[in-house]
Amino acid sequence: MSTKVFGILGWPIKQSASPAMMTATFRYLGIDAAYVPFPVQPSRLEAALRGIVALGIQGVNVTIPHKQNVLALVQETSDVAKLAGAVNLLRVDATTGEISAHNSDVIGWWKSIESHMTPFGQTVTLLGAGGGARGIVTGLALYAPQSKVKLVARNIDQLHKFQSDFGNYLSIEPIIWDKRHDAVHAADVVINATPIGMWPNDKVSPLEDPNCFRAGQVVQDIIYRPLRTRLLSQAESRGAVALDGLWMLVYQGAVALDYWLGVEAPIDVMRQAALEFVGAN
Numbered sequence: 001m002s003t004k005v006f007g008i009l010g011w012p013i014k015q016s017a018s019p020a021m022m023t024a025t026f027r028y029l030g031i032d033a034a035y036v037p038f039p040v041q042p043s044r045l046e047a048a049l050r051g052i053v054a055l056g057i058q059g060v061n062v063t064i065p066h067k068q069n070v071l072a073l074v075q076e077t078s079d080v081a082k083l084a085g086a087v088n089l090l091r092v093d094a095t096t097g098e099i100s101a102h103n104s105d106v107i108g109w110w111k112s113i114e115s116h117m118t119p120f121g122q123t124v125t126l127l128g129a130g131g132g133a134r135g136i137v138t139g140l141a142l143y144a145p146q147s148k149v150k151l152v153a154r155n156i157d158q159l160h161k162f163q164s165d166f167g168n169y170l171s172i173e174p175i176i177w178d179k180r181h182d183a184v185h186a187a188d189v190v191i192n193a194t195p196i197g198m199w200p201n202d203k204v205s206p207l208e209d210p211n212c213f214r215a216g217q218v219v220q221d222i223i224y225r226p227l228r229t230r231l232l233s234q235a236e237s238r239g240a241v242a243l244d245g246l247w248m249l250v251y252q253g254a255v256a257l258d259y260w261l262g263v264e265a266p267i268d269v270m271r272q273a274a275l276e277f278v279g280a281n
């Protein structure tokens with residue numbers, strides 16, 4: 001039997017920890033498969049999808065900037081991906097060449113936080129209203145619809161779009177960026193879904209005043225490079241529990257393994273491989 005090929009389409013792509021994590025996972029599980037980073041310019045996305053079908057590639061992850069554009073180019077989309085309005089996981093049917101699309105950020109995010117807190121907090125303050133935030137709000141709508149979400153962004157149109165897309169599923173209070181410290185102080189769970197604090201700009205935090213954090217909160221940064229962002233250090237300094245972004249990456253990878261191969265993920269092996277990648281870069 002020939003080697004199975006999987007990969008990730010993005011632009012740029014060399015920052016992704018997924019190739020290191022998935023390669024280590026295949027090796028650990030004894031699966032004869034490769035996971036390849038494919039740099040794909042936005043203008044070449046459609047051609048790249050024809051390419052993966054033609055080459056017999058069995059599945060790919062999709063990352064920035066393709067997560068939304070890919071929706072129009074696939075034959076089947078899961079309900080979760082439709083609700084999120086974004087896709088990050090594709091599977092090719094070897095017989096028909098049809099592509100199915102799913103969103104593993106949604107359940108990946110939920111598992112990353114659910115496994116660290118029981119019960120799940122009531123008030124959730126979410127910083128950012130981009131693709132990552134859409135996955136998180138979809139996860140809240142599906143798995144914790146009792147949550148009261150304080151959604152903080154600098155763009156009013158984005159805030160209104162979230163309300164119209166998700167307002168039927170859960171309570172979303174739009175909060176303008178300048179008011180973020182109060183919204184953070186009021187929350188049981190705080191999540192950063194902006195790129196503020198990501199390497200190489202890792203000296204900054206989306207929150208200037210660490211006194212907005214308090215003991216009893218769970219604070220998650222979905223950035224995973226650096227692992228310990230400034231935001232997480234601030235939160236821990238005030239007694240909050242800090243959760244790094246690598247957990248979300250690992251759990252979305254676990255969903256991909258199941259979607260492509262129906263195999264159970266070795267979470268610890270995946271996290272260790274991803275940690276080594278982050279530490280080595």
Ligand code: NAP
Nearest residue numbers: 128129130131132133155193194195198222223245248249
């Ligand atoms: P995105 O779609 O570009 O959204 C980013 C959001 O942050 C937007 O709402 C954006 O607002 C806001 N933002 C950016 N800079 C800002 C600033 N200086 N002040 C206030 N708001 C700002 O990006 P994304 O895909 O959601 O990714 C966000 C971060 O999450 C990235 O670091 C990414 O690597 C990480 N991520 C991690 C995982 C994981 O598995 N751990 C998964 C997905 C994403 P504007 O639209 O106004 O610019």
